Amino acid sequence: MNQILLAGITIIVGVAGCLAYFWLSNLLLDRVFPPRGDNAAHNLRRSGRIRPWLFLAPAILFLGIYLVYPVFASLWLAFSRGGEFVGLDNFVWLAGDPKFRESLLNNLLWLVFVPTMATFIGLIAAQLTDAVKWGAIAKSLIFMPMAISFVGAAVIWKFIYEFRAEELAQIGLLNAIVTSLSFAPKAWLTLPVWNTFFLMIIMVWMQAGFAMVLLSAALRGIPDETVEAAILDGASPWQVFWRIQVPQIRGTILVVWTTITIMVLKIFDIVFAITNGQWGTQVLANMMYDWSFRAGDFNRGATIAIVIMIAVLPIMVWNIRNASRERD
Amino acid sequence: MRHPLLSAALILAAGTAQAQDLLFPPGEDPRFDWASFEAFKSDHDLTGQSVTIAGPWTAEDEVTFRRVFEYFEAATGATVNYAGSDSFEQQIVIDTSAGSPPDIAVFPQPGLARGLAAQGKLAPLPADTGDWLRENYAAGDSWVELVTFPGSDGQSHVYGFPYKIDVKSLVFYSPENFAALGYEVPRTMEDLKALTERIAADGGTPWCIGLGAGATTGWPATDWVEDMMLRIHPPEVYDQWVTHQIPFDDPRVVEAIDEFGWFAKTDAFVDGGAGGVGWIDHRDSPTGLFSIPPRCFLMHQASFIGSFFPPGTEFGTDVDFFYMPPYASRPELGSPVLGAGTTFSLTRDTPVAQAFLEFLRTPLAHEVWMAQTGFLTPLKTANLDAYGDPTLRGMGEILVNADTFRFDASDLMPGAIGAAAFWTGMIDYVAGDTAAEAAGMIEQTWESLARTGGVDG
Numbered sequence: 001m002n003q004i005l006l007a008g009i010t011i012i013v014g015v016a017g018c019l020a021y022f023w024l025s026n027l028l029l030d031r032v033f034p035p036r037g038d039n040a041a042h043n044l045r046r047s048g049r050i051r052p053w054l055f056l057a058p059a060i061l062f063l064g065i066y067l068v069y070p071v072f073a074s075l076w077l078a079f080s081r082g083g084e085f086v087g088l089d090n091f092v093w094l095a096g097d098p099k100f101r102e103s104l105l106n107n108l109l110w111l112v113f114v115p116t117m118a119t120f121i122g123l124i125a126a127q128l129t130d131a132v133k134w135g136a137i138a139k140s141l142i143f144m145p146m147a148i149s150f151v152g153a154a155v156i157w158k159f160i161y162e163f164r165a166e167e168l169a170q171i172g173l174l175n176a177i178v179t180s181l182s183f184a185p186k187a188w189l190t191l192p193v194w195n196t197f198f199l200m201i202i203m204v205w206m207q208a209g210f211a212m213v214l215l216s217a218a219l220r221g222i223p224d225e226t227v228e229a230a231i232l233d234g235a236s237p238w239q240v241f242w243r244i245q246v247p248q249i250r251g252t253i254l255v256v257w258t259t260i261t262i263m264v265l266k267i268f269d270i271v272f273a274i275t276n277g278q279w280g281t282q283v284l285a286n287m288m289y290d291w292s293f294r295a296g297d298f299n300r301g302a303t304i305a306i307v308i309m310i311a312v313l314p315i316m317v318w319n320i321r322n323a324s325r326e327r328d
Numbered sequence: 329m330r331h332p333l334l335s336a337a338l339i340l341a342a343g344t345a346q347a348q349d350l351l352f353p354p355g356e357d358p359r360f361d362w363a364s365f366e367a368f369k370s371d372h373d374l375t376g377q378s379v380t381i382a383g384p385w386t387a388e389d390e391v392t393f394r395r396v397f398e399y400f401e402a403a404t405g406a407t408v409n410y411a412g413s414d415s416f417e418q419q420i421v422i423d424t425s426a427g428s429p430p431d432i433a434v435f436p437q438p439g440l441a442r443g444l445a446a447q448g449k450l451a452p453l454p455a456d457t458g459d460w461l462r463e464n465y466a467a468g469d470s471w472v473e474l475v476t477f478p479g480s481d482g483q484s485h486v487y488g489f490p491y492k493i494d495v496k497s498l499v500f501y502s503p504e505n506f507a508a509l510g511y512e513v514p515r516t517m518e519d520l521k522a523l524t525e526r527i528a529a530d531g532g533t534p535w536c537i538g539l540g541a542g543a544t545t546g547w548p549a550t551d552w553v554e555d556m557m558l559r560i561h562p563p564e565v566y567d568q569w570v571t572h573q574i575p576f577d578d579p580r581v582v583e584a585i586d587e588f589g590w591f592a593k594t595d596a597f598v599d600g601g602a603g604g605v606g607w608i609d610h611r612d613s614p615t616g617l618f619s620i621p622p623r624c625f626l627m628h629q630a631s632f633i634g635s636f637f638p639p640g641t642e643f644g645t646d647v648d649f650f651y652m653p654p655y656a657s658r659p660e661l662g663s664p665v666l667g668a669g670t671t672f673s674l675t676r677d678t679p680v681a682q683a684f685l686e687f688l689r690t691p692l693a694h695e696v697w698m699a700q701t702g703f704l705t706p707l708k709t710a711n712l713d714a715y716g717d718p719t720l721r722g723m724g725e726i727l728v729n730a731d732t733f734r735f736d737a738s739d740l741m742p743g744a745i746g747a748a749a750f751w752t753g754m755i756d757y758v759a760g761d762t763a764a765e766a767a768g769m770i771e772q773t774w775e776s777l778a779r780t781g782g783v784d785g
Contacts, residue, residue: 093776098769099752163607165600165616165623187600187607190759276543278755279606295744297777 018058025054071309077302090303100304103282106196107311110267110283113197115260117204119253122211126219127241129212139216143209150206150269157202158274163187192280199281202270207263211256218252219245251322258319265312284308350402351395351696359699359714361691368403368690372683375405379680382423383434384416384670392700399696400687406680420675424449429675432684437739438474438488441673445487448480451677453685457486460689465490466706467665470563470733475671488671491688492697493704495723496551496630496666496736497652500614503645505622516656517559521590527625528596536599536624537592538613539606539758546751548610549588549758550738551666552628556587558664559654563732570737576745576774577767585754585763592758599624606758611636617647628652630668631704631723643719651726662731668739698724706733742777749773 029051033043078090094100125142129135145153162172166185170176175185189195222245230244246253268285275281277290284304292301355362385393390412397408411430413419417440423429424444433450435441444450458476462468475488499520506512509530514520527534539548557566561580568574569581595601599616600608614636616623627633634643641647654663672688674681687693695714697703704720706727715721727733738746749770757766 097776098772163600163604165604165608167623187603190603190607192759272543276545278545278752279759290748291744294748295742297744 021058022055026051029054074302074305077299078306081299090299093300094303094307099282099287102280103284103287106281106283107265109196110200110264111261113200114203114207114264115257118207118260119211119257121204121208122256123215123253125208125212126216130216130219139212142212145206146209148206151273153202153206154270154273161188161198189275190279195275195279196281199270199274203264203267207260211260214252214256215249218249222248251325255319255322258315258322261315262312262319265308265315350398352699359711360695361711364690365399365403365692368687372404374680374683377680378407378409379432379678379684380409380411380430381432381434382411382413382416382420382430384412384436385434386412386414389702392697392702395700396693396696399692400684403687404683406683408684424675431674431676431678431681433673433675435488435671435673437668438671438735439740441488441671442477445477445479449675450487451674452479452485452487453489453674454682457489464707464709466708466728467730467733471706474735488673489685489688490669490671491705493669493706493727494631494667495704495726496668497555497726498629498631498649498723499652500617500627500629500633500647500649501625502617502622503648505625511625513650514653516653518656520653524591524597524626532622533599533624534597534626535591536613536616536627537605538608538610539755540609544751546755547738548629549592549754550746550750551630551736552588552592553584553754554734554737555628555652555666557581557584558666558732558734559661560584560587560658562661563664563734566734566737570740572774572778576771577764582763582767585757585767589757589763602758606755634719643717649722663729664732664734665726665730666734666736667727668736706730744777745770745774
């Protein structure tokens, strides 16, 4: 109860605070440069130039504190140890660490599998749900996992993969199915390589809805004439979809794909909550957490953070370029 | 405590605790050593003075500790201001470097105290503390070693007073099931292994071993390996292992891991098979002892596991425990006990703080907590009858009968090892790696810490 109250107060204070800031700062600006009297025109021009900065200031301030400063702090940490500059020492260690290689390989698996599957399933779902009457219900069902937090999803799926000793009733869905087909139950998440795929399925489950919503909107934006023309020319539904519709929403597909890619590069919560990187499922972000907060070695933690940042950066730039090209 | 005035009033109220509010009225219950209380009382008059103590105990532990130091207040007239914190380990570092430490700090593990002592942030305890511990604590030498660190001057002193100990070398079992099948509590490791084989031959599953623990998965295996280390090698080897004077993949460590593997990696010996050990949650694994028919007969775990037994479980009838036995073939190792515990250190050397540490030497200071909950002591002069329940008493006896005591190694190793690589290594070992491979992986990480001057214990 206390938490709900606190959350409510936070929301009210936060929203009211924002409104008050914009209102008061605007008021102040108008007082300093009143848009009346002798200098009205001059004042208007001046306040017009200041106002955007005034409104942007809180965002810039907070981005500066929470984004820009940490980047530089991390860079320093990654190139130092105990407050002394050590050059590439931390990176040399990282390159030789077997867990880092395992994490890198797993991240690569995540990178290939999750965005591809999520986008593909989202695309198919978008097309199919648009075509049937109960599509709206299907859509909301597919979209719903998006509303669940990563940790929440991890807990749900942990129950699906749960394992109990053979003679016990299996409370895990997967093992319940397996045993009902009279196979032996397995501790799924302890089976190397497969377990990474079991974890990735969770992410696909969560992100397919996001892909579907964006792609569905894009599909609807396609001019009907192109589809009609294709049908008149005798194209099969298959051809219409892959040859006419998909090429026209290529931009959106790319944005969806890269957005999920960035999310996947930072994957942490699912691995942390389910396997904590054991049984060969380690990923970069979880390894960074381990070194920073379990080992208390922020230099090595930051080194891994820099590697993640370097990996995300090009995709992010490409993604933003794509998105702004979409808009034009 | 939202209201500052209110909390100040409560501190005052606590400070003026009179003899009549004490938990056990002095002089009445014969289980307690009242003579030690009276003697302490007549030696100390600190009326109007006060001592501040910071420690990791909150909630129930804080209440029981308060019940104990009220006797100090009643005896001396001094006031004790205790502040418990869930993030004590971070707090004490901040407080000592900011120059505003409490008078006494209660460390949940000696590694942190060692670090602060080296920085000159702790005052050595009175010179006779070592001798006193050697004489009055069971396995006294072990305790003295545990709390002796080099100070900022490079000289070694006793910096801590161990008080409130946990025992980890316990094997839980169901007396009913044992009686029904004619099994007997083993007194040697050879017997324990024979019993394991016999249960398996009878068609039962001997052990419940669960290493699952969410984000800390793997830690229960570290207790196993540590207990085995103490049972096959002298404690000096254990100490060298903890401090990285021998590599983690030293053949002797590998041998201890394989001893654990003898139990955990044999399909017929563990509930859920060797493949299940890594996954099954250690909090779920006790249920196997109580199911009908039992899914297992034995479980190695620390004393806290009692909170995860099914509701209504009666200690002594439904479940009991025995001391993880030593090898009869290695009598020179005696009865080693693995555990953990808190140590009191002087962060400011005041007369009241000194008096408080002297108070901890009285049997009464131990007995009052023994009579409550969650407290064990190796103090030989404390009356075992003072324990509040037979379970605690049983664990207390193990502690008093110990020849060697060693602190949980994984807590003493650097975090990157004891709270990460060691766990992962044990998970990989149970999942199929050889002991040498698993130990080699851990050693590689530890070695990389040492090489780059990382956070080394």
